[in-house]
Amino acid sequence: IRIPMAAKAKAIRVHELGGPEVMRWEEVEVGDPKEGEIRIRTTAIGVNFIDVYFRKGVYAAPAMPFTPGMEAVGVVTAVGPGLTGRKVGDVVAYAGNPMGSYAQEQILPASVAVPVPPSVDHKQAASVMLKGMTAHVLLRRVFKVQSGHTVLVHAAAGGVGSLLCQWANALGATVIGTVSNEEKAAQATQDGCHHVIIYTNEDVTTRVKEITSGKGVNVVYDSVGKDTYKASVECLASRGFMVSFGQSSGKPDPIPMSDLASKSLFLTRPSLMHYTATRDELLESAGEVFANVANGVLRVRVNHTYPLSEAARAHADLEARKTSGSIVLIPDS
Ligand code: NDP
Incomplete structure (x- = not known):
């Protein structure tokens, strides 16, 4: 050429x-x-x-x-x-x-x-590339999702959200997604969400408690920030993981330590760049993403x-x- x-x-x-x-x-x-x-x-x-x-x-x-x-x-x-x-x-x-x-x-x-x-x-x-590697890092390295886990994904029809739901489903997790409207709910369902909460009509914490019989979820992937973090923490099971990875609605307020102590929760705020800092890590993440696109796990x-x-x-x-x-x-x- x-x-x-x-x-x-x-x-x-x-x-x-x-x-x-x-x-x-x-x-x-x-x-x-x-x-x-x-x-x-x-x-x-x-x-x-x-x-x-x-x-x-x-x-x-x-x-x-x-x-x-x-x-x-x-x-x-x-x-x-x-x-x-x-x-x-x-x-x-x-x-x-x-x-x-x-x-x-x-x-x-x-x-x-x-x-x-x-x-x-x-x-x-x-x-x-960026959204898929983020999903890889969040599901495989920040918190290792396994079969039997229940995960909550906010903005489930978004760029990262869509990939998170598909991948978490393929890993055998029960996936709960939140979205703003019916059209996005239909997409999230196609992407493997077992339960979709339209947060403009329903209270997220109440629905998550119903779906999990009061237990809560093992991990929340929260990219929305200010508007969602409080409900996210409420939705977690004992020893659950709060993964705050974005702030589409604005910066979340600081979380008091006592909010974590009440259920022995973990809190992390990961950035993709810290998980793909070496050439080996980058190639591993990109390789996993492209392989999952090729084998149909990720649409x-x-x-x-x-x-x-x-x-x-x-x-x-x-x-x-x-x-x-x-x-x-x-x-x-
Ligand atoms: P999205 O496609 O997810 O777009 C944002 C979505 O967030 C919207 O469609 C909307 O979905 C929801 N949302 C809720 N509240 C608001 C609001 N006030 N303003 C705008 N959107 C809102 O974007 P991306 O996939 O590009 O990114 C998703 C998130 O992941 C971002 O916060 C981004 O910063 C973060 N991210 C973090 C990375 C990291 O390394 N930590 C790497 C990559 C992405 P709905 O209509 O359903 O509410």
């Missing part, structure tokens, strides 16, 4: 913190990869809630202006001097740092890029695609809870 060298490309850039409207479509210098780096021409870009946190300043943003985005699939267009094991034309994916995937071209450290198996298409890979729901130049619309829909499954941006040619 002959791939043209691009000194310039278009990218989304944020010059000031704020709503989706602060994302501008601009020309940027890309440059050439240095030692240990590759350059990719992106073909599909995953949108993740963390991109919203950086755009709004919930997480400290890098120096302005910056290009958001922490996940992409692309074709290698150049490799840095002396780099072996990568060549122009390879299809690779990455998730996590460095930020800057909302771009037609991006420079990456070769160490973060993993090969995409030919059985997984680019849109699927960009939908499942990747690419429910929404937008042109990259319209990333603002994707953010607005994500924040308004209008989306389910994954969102992918396709670079404008």
Whole structure:
């Protein structure tokens, strides 16, 4: 394949913190990869809630202006001097740092890029890399879900939520999911939720207590934060695990130690990057995800695609809870 060298490309850039409207479509210098780096021409870009946190300043943003985005699939267009094991034309994916995937071209450290198996298409890979590795880490490493466990997943029809439910079901757990509406409930049921709670109509704690005959659940995966953490703690069984891994509704208030003492609970706040810090950990997580896509355990729901130049619309829909499954941006040619 002959791939043209691009000194310039278009990218989304944020010059000031704020709503989706602060994302501008601009020309940027890309440059050439240095030692240990590759350059990719992106073909599909995953949108993740963390991109919203950086755009709004919930997480400290890098120096302005910056290009958001922490996940992409692309074709290698150049490799840095002396780099072996990568060549122009390879299809690779990455998730996590460095930020800057909302771009037609991006420079990456070769160490973060993993090969995409030919059985997984680019849109699927960009939908499942960050969210799927998160699901892997949460279900297999932060708390090891086993057959017979009961798990509660908030935002069960969301990007990470959909994968968590499918995977937890395949592990033999009883899965309880919470969602905001009927349509999302139908998707969560298809994704292996044994019980779906529509939290806009029903009280989550009461329903979980009914479903578990008063016992509570072994683990809660809570990505919603402020609005849900209190109910999450109430829903746990004795010696249960509270896994707080996001804050889509805002930062949860501090949990008093006495709330944990009453049931000998565990509390953890994991970040994917700490569980994929080494190349071996990264390859293990990505390998598990791609294998489970290939063998049908994980159905990747690419429910929404937008042109990259319209990333603002994707953010607005994500924040308004209008989306389910994954969102992918396709670079404008
Ligand atoms: P989702 O697709 O899950 O989108 C967010 C969903 O959360 C919404 O669709 C909505 O579902 C629910 N929600 C509840 N309250 C709100 C609110 N006030 N505003 C917006 N949404 C709300 O997004 P992702 O799959 O990209 O991410 C899910 C979560 O996982 C995020 O919090 C993200 O930060 C976190 N995450 C954490 C990682 C880590 O390393 N710790 C890694 C990856 C993701 P409904 O309509 O059903 O309420």
